[in-house]
Amino acid sequence: MSSAGTQLATQSSTEARAKLRVLLIEDSRADAELVLRGLRDGGFDVSVDLAQTPEEFRARVKETVPDIVLADYNLGQWRGMEALKILREEGRDVPLILVSGALGDITAVECIKRGATDYVLKDSLTRLPESVRRALREKKLREESRKAEANLAAKAAELARSNAELEQFAYVASHDLQEPLRMVAAYTQLLSERYRGKLDDNADKFLGYASEGAQRMQVLIQDLLAFSRVGRREAPSEKVDCNAVMKEVLQALGAAIQESGAVVTYGSLPAVWADRTQVAQVFQNLIGNALKFRGPEPPRVVVQAERAGQQWLFAVSDSGIGIAPEHRENIFVVFQRLHARTEYPGNGIGLAICKKIIERYGGRIWVESQPGAGSTFRFTMPGEASDPKEEGRK
Amino acid sequence: MKSAPQLLIVDDNAADVSLTREALTATAYGGQISSVADGMEALAFLTRRGNYANASKPDLVILDLNLPKRDGLAVLAAMKAAPELRRIPVVVFSTSQLSQDIGRSYELGANCYVSKPGNLTEFFSAMRAIKQFWFGAASLPPQGE
Numbered sequence: 001m002s003s004a005g006t007q008l009a010t011q012s013s014t015e016a017r018a019k020l021r022v023l024l025i026e027d028s029r030a031d032a033e034l035v036l037r038g039l040r041d042g043g044f045d046v047s048v049d050l051a052q053t054p055e056e057f058r059a060r061v062k063e064t065v066p067d068i069v070l071a072d073y074n075l076g077q078w079r080g081m082e083a084l085k086i087l088r089e090e091g092r093d094v095p096l097i098l099v100s101g102a103l104g105d106i107t108a109v110e111c112i113k114r115g116a117t118d119y120v121l122k123d124s125l126t127r128l129p130e131s132v133r134r135a136l137r138e139k140k141l142r143e144e145s146r147k148a149e150a151n152l153a154a155k156a157a158e159l160a161r162s163n164a165e166l167e168q169f170a171y172v173a174s175h176d177l178q179e180p181l182r183m184v185a186a187y188t189q190l191l192s193e194r195y196r197g198k199l200d201d202n203a204d205k206f207l208g209y210a211s212e213g214a215q216r217m218q219v220l221i222q223d224l225l226a227f228s229r230v231g232r233r234e235a236p237s238e239k240v241d242c243n244a245v246m247k248e249v250l251q252a253l254g255a256a257i258q259e260s261g262a263v264v265t266y267g268s269l270p271a272v273w274a275d276r277t278q279v280a281q282v283f284q285n286l287i288g289n290a291l292k293f294r295g296p297e298p299p300r301v302v303v304q305a306e307r308a309g310q311q312w313l314f315a316v317s318d319s320g321i322g323i324a325p326e327h328r329e330n331i332f333v334v335f336q337r338l339h340a341r342t343e344y345p346g347n348g349i350g351l352a353i354c355k356k357i358i359e360r361y362g363g364r365i366w367v368e369s370q371p372g373a374g375s376t377f378r379f380t381m382p383g384e385a386s387d388p389k390e391e392g393r394k
Numbered sequence: 395m396k397s398a399p400q401l402l403i404v405d406d407n408a409a410d411v412s413l414t415r416e417a418l419t420a421t422a423y424g425g426q427i428s429s430v431a432d433g434m435e436a437l438a439f440l441t442r443r444g445n446y447a448n449a450s451k452p453d454l455v456i457l458d459l460n461l462p463k464r465d466g467l468a469v470l471a472a473m474k475a476a477p478e479l480r481r482i483p484v485v486v487f488s489t490s491q492l493s494q495d496i497g498r499s500y501e502l503g504a505n506c507y508v509s510k511p512g513n514l515t516e517f518f519s520a521m522r523a524i525k526q527f528w529f530g531a532a533s534l535p536p537q538g539e
Contacts, residue, residue: 178489178512179407179489181512182489182510182512183407183409183410185512185513185514186409186413186512186513186514186517187409187413189513189514189515190413190416190514193514215513218512218513
């Protein structure tokens with residue numbers, strides 16, 4: 001196993017004893033025997049290699065990996081601490097315990113700081129076995145957490161890859177579906193317009209259904225494309241004044257506001273760091289919903305914001321029909337609708353887009369609501385440019 | 395009285411060509427409509443080469459972008475680089491709404507860019523607008539060099 005002369009002793013194993021391969025740096029044979037006895041008395045089945053010079057130590061470490069290195073502090077030509085450097089250079093994660101004569105407190109602390117696991121004085125070797133056990137435990141924990149970390153990183157990378165793939169698929173599929181569907185929609189519409197009343201009543205009805213179906217599917221595909229574009233947009237984050245955005249959004253929703261007799265109010269809103277178009281989309285979708293899902297009274301909508309650390313916490317409150325508790329999560333899922341199309345039109349894409357945008361900036365969106373008592377949608381947006389995700393992307 | 399207008403549709407999708415013809419007929423467009431299905435043919439038609447030796451020079455080209463052999467942008471670039479074709483107005487008529495495609499088309503000298511609507515009513519009204527503008531409001535370049 002190792003070169004002759006450095007092999008000191010190998011005790012035949014006793015069942016209960018833990019095997020321990022020690023690499024010992026020690027220039028006194030008597031001290032070496034003492035250290036070994038200390039370990040055996042402490043319950044270890046010890047096998048030992050001895051190294052006396054840095055060159056010897058490096059050669060040992062290269063050929064075999066010990067469980068632990070025990071090093072005297074003061075050796076003739078070198079110091080035990082240099083062994084740490086060699087271990088590092090050779091890429092060996094092996095704990096090193098200094099076993100030494102009187103060692104000043106300051107030096108001891110310095111050694112631990114530089115990477116020694118522990119130090120044990122030669123006149124209290126009874127402490128050595130426990131110190132070794134602790135070093136081994138710590139190493140095992142270190143290895144386990146390293147493994148877990150690597151595992152997690154691999155899983156995260158895999159997830160990111162499959163997400164990107166899925167997104168790409170959704171985009172390509174919906175994009176390529178549009179062309180043939182456009183033909184179906186146009187020609188069924190042309191047929192139903194041109195031949196209305198010229199065939200029988202059933203034919204008119206059938207053509208109407210086919211044409212409606214094709215047109216509905218067109219809208220669905222466009223929504224799906226809009227949803228998948230949220231993640232594809234590569235516009236950099238900029239400082240976005242939400243007051244200006246609100247003005248534009250209210251203008252865009254002008255017809256719906258007028259038609260419903262709604263009153264939309266907002267206080268002084270902050271600036272957020274995001275993509276301007278997407279911020280506007282979040283406000284427009286939320287306010288649009290507040291106007292759509294209204295009760296008999298003209299809707300009242302209030303938009304507010306408050307500081308929440310680095311983030312801004314926004315609230316869009318309405319006086320509408322509200323949402324039952326069991327639906328508070330799934331309203332954010334793509335194509336989830338709670339009402340018949342005849343009651344409230346739409347495809348169930350608006351909130352899914354809001355959620356995707358907000359999560360893109362590390363934020364969160366949720367709803368607080370009671371049926372019949374209005375809803376408050378709350379979401380967070382970064383208030384500073386220091387979004388780590390954004391910086392990582394650059 | 396002016397001679398009947400000549401229109402060239404460059405589109406590989408027969409259904410779209412047919413729909414464009416339908417839409418133009420609905421606007422009482424009384425001119426000629428020719429169509430070719432790829433970029434090479436379009437350039438042959440415009441320069442009266444091969445099968446198109448007797449083709450008449452169009453007053454307006456309606457050009458799709460996604461074409462086999464040479465795509466619409468290449469046809470557009472070739473037209474605008476050729477002194478004898480440069481003045482023919484080109485309406486790019488494509489499903490693409492990508493800002494790159496729109497910007498690139500204008501850069502290459504497109505006279506206007508119209509997105510192909512997915513819905514019949516909008517398709518018809520887009521064609522009506524094109525017809526009314528180019529064969530109504532606008533003065534076309536004089537024929538004969």
